[in-house]
């Protein structure tokens with residue numbers, strides 16, 4: 360719908376403008392820096408691509424690297440005003456770490472950014488499919504999710520570790536987490552141990568271990584690129600929300616992974632995680648526990664802690680379940696998990712937008728509203744005080760359940 364409006368607006372602007380004469384130099388558009396939207400210079404492209412069909416999101420099987428690339432290529436051609444792609448880096452095995460930028464086309468370069476990544480661990484295949492589901496929903500059904508795009512752009516990395524992912528998927532090595540860079544006769548670094556935050560302080564993992572943290576912090580091309588993107592968002596004051604998808608605890612974690620250090624925003628982070636948890640339960644009856652990350656891992660070098668340290672104010676590790684082969688079909692699991700993952704990420708974003716205005720600086724981080732005030736977009740967002748009805752399903756009063764969760768979080772501190 361909005362692309363039609365966009366096209367009509369482009370035509371009106373072109374008619375009203377003093378267009379360059381044939382012998383005048385035609386201005387060029389730099390898509391590399393701010394590729395989300397331009398007026399007047401891409402009318403023909405839009406007309407040509409308007410007829411590109413919307414690609415189908417395949418939920419029958421896990422996406423491989425080539426399938427993901429084909430889907431993203433087709434999507435960006437069909438929705439060229441909304442979606443742009445960028446290769447964040449090239450891996451040791453010469454694959455692209457794709458960055459998908461999604462904007463509602465308002466052309467505001469100062470908009471805050473919701474950064475979401477998946478496929479950091481090679482064996483967590485479902486996370487890439489969930490990331491593609493989120494991209495699909497935001498782009499194809501953008502009119503229904505206007506609230507999620509009006510204040511923020513989305514930067515999505517569906518497969519941070521394409522080498523490790525492909526190796527695990529093709530070889531059916533469900534325990535392979537690392538990338539595939541060589542280290543003294545062994546292969547691979549665990550990318551979620553390689554960020555430059557408390558690197559290699561707690562684990563003594565040799566090169567053959569799936570937890571090998573690399574030869575130094577940011578020794579890997581993938582983490583170097585993602586870490587650089589995080590810093591760039593902060594330096595350009597576009598930092599807002601970071602969500603990293605993992606398996607297989609059904610939990611919504613917030614920093615710190617490494618230690619018990621608490622921050623001024625912990626109450627806010629817990630409230631947003633709790634809201635998303637409640638929304639998922641209401642939709643699917645699945646229980647995702649909102650919690651401080653420490654106590655589950657207690658390790659250094661994670662992307663979550665690095666994002667926290669560089670100054671992204673809101674951030675979560677969204678841990679989804681793995682498929683239990685004996686219990687369900689692959690298609691059933693993928694379809695269900697894609698829906699559940701979208702529900703969780705959508706409500707983490709809506710909660711963040713409700714409780715923390717992206718227009719504010721991180722110094723304005725506030726505690727969650729104590730009056731249970733509702734989301735601005737009440738049509739698709741649950742009220743903060745929806746939680747009682749959900750947690751009441753466990754047979755516990757809401758206050759008791761919340762107190763129990765708070766106690767458990769404190770217990771690991």
Ligand SMILES: [Zn+2]
Nearest residue numbers: 480483605606
């Ligand atoms: Zn993981």
